[in-house]
Amino acid sequence: MSKQPSSHTPKDSHYARLRRAHRDRHAEPAKPAVDGIVRLYGLHTVVAALANPRRKLIRLYATRNAVNRLEIDPENLSCPFELVEPRVLDSELGSDAVHQGVMLETRPLPPLGLDHLDAADLVLVLDQVTDPHNVGAILRSATAFGAGAVVTTTRHSPQESGVLAKSASGALEEIPYLQVVNLAEVLEDLTRRGFQTIGLDSDGPMPLEQTFNGKRFALVLGSEGKGLRQKTRATVDALARLEAPGAIRSLNVSNAAAVALYAARRAITS
Incomplete structure (x- = not known):
C-alpha cells in the first residue's frame, strides 16, 4: 500500500511560521480605553x-x-x-x-448580588478561569442551558471587556456575571440556598450524572492548568468527573462546562 503524502509538509510549516511572524510584527495594538469605559x-x-x-x-x-x-x-x-x-x-x-x-x-454592567439567584435552579461557578475567550464561551453555554448566573472571583478572572463580550456573542447581556471576593464563602452560601455544589475533577469518585442529588445545582470548574484549588475541593458538596472514554481524558474548560450544563439541565427536567 502506498503511503499518502502528508498535507502539512516541513516547507508548509516553515512558510506558516513566516506568515505568523509577519502578521505579529505588523499587528496594531488596541488603544487603551478610558477608565470606566x-x-x-x-x-x-x-x-x-x-x-x-x-x-x-x-x-x-x-x-x-x-x-x-x-x-x-x-x-x-x-x-x-x-x-x-x-x-x-x-x-x-x-x-x-x-x-x-x-x-x-x-459603562460596565452594574454588579448584582447572590440574592439574584433565589429563582435559579442552575449556577456555574468558575475557580480562577483566566482566559476571556474561555469565559465568554462559558457565558454563552450557560445562557443556552438556562443557568441563573456565572460566578467567578474578582482576582484571577477576566473583567468585562470587548474580548470577553465578543466571545460570549451577546450572552454577557443575558446572564449575570457575578464576581466575588471569597469563593469558598459563596459556595457555602449556595449550599444554604439549597444548591448542591459539585466540583468537576477528572479524578472525581463518580460520574457527574450519578452525583446529582436534588433539583438545584451549582457546577464548579477550575482553571485549565491547575483545576480546582484545594480549598474549593474541600468546600464543595461533591466531586465528580465527566466520563471521557477516549485517549484524551480532559476537555477544554469551556467544552467541559457545556457538557456539564447539558447533564445538569437534563437532571433537573427529568
Missing part, C-alpha cells in the same frame, strides 16, 4: 448591548455597511452615534479585533 464590538455583541436596559451607553461607532446590517436608525438611538471608516475601528481596537464594523462604548 468598556469597548464592545461585533454585531451580535453590540445588538445585545443596545437592547439591554441595564447598559449605560456612551457612544456608538459604526461603518455604513454595519449600520445596514444592524438595521438601526441612528436618529432613534439612546446614545450619540458616529459614522466611521473601518480603519478608524482598526486603530482603536487593534488589528486583531474582529469588530465587523461596529464599536460601542459603554
Whole structure:
C-alpha cells in the first residue's frame, strides 16, 4: 500500500511560521480605553448591548455597511452615534479585533448580588478561569442551558471587556456575571440556598450524572492548568468527573462546562 503524502509538509510549516511572524510584527495594538469605559464590538455583541436596559451607553461607532446590517436608525438611538471608516475601528481596537464594523462604548454592567439567584435552579461557578475567550464561551453555554448566573472571583478572572463580550456573542447581556471576593464563602452560601455544589475533577469518585442529588445545582470548574484549588475541593458538596472514554481524558474548560450544563439541565427536567 502506498503511503499518502502528508498535507502539512516541513516547507508548509516553515512558510506558516513566516506568515505568523509577519502578521505579529505588523499587528496594531488596541488603544487603551478610558477608565470606566468598556469597548464592545461585533454585531451580535453590540445588538445585545443596545437592547439591554441595564447598559449605560456612551457612544456608538459604526461603518455604513454595519449600520445596514444592524438595521438601526441612528436618529432613534439612546446614545450619540458616529459614522466611521473601518480603519478608524482598526486603530482603536487593534488589528486583531474582529469588530465587523461596529464599536460601542459603554459603562460596565452594574454588579448584582447572590440574592439574584433565589429563582435559579442552575449556577456555574468558575475557580480562577483566566482566559476571556474561555469565559465568554462559558457565558454563552450557560445562557443556552438556562443557568441563573456565572460566578467567578474578582482576582484571577477576566473583567468585562470587548474580548470577553465578543466571545460570549451577546450572552454577557443575558446572564449575570457575578464576581466575588471569597469563593469558598459563596459556595457555602449556595449550599444554604439549597444548591448542591459539585466540583468537576477528572479524578472525581463518580460520574457527574450519578452525583446529582436534588433539583438545584451549582457546577464548579477550575482553571485549565491547575483545576480546582484545594480549598474549593474541600468546600464543595461533591466531586465528580465527566466520563471521557477516549485517549484524551480532559476537555477544554469551556467544552467541559457545556457538557456539564447539558447533564445538569437534563437532571433537573427529568
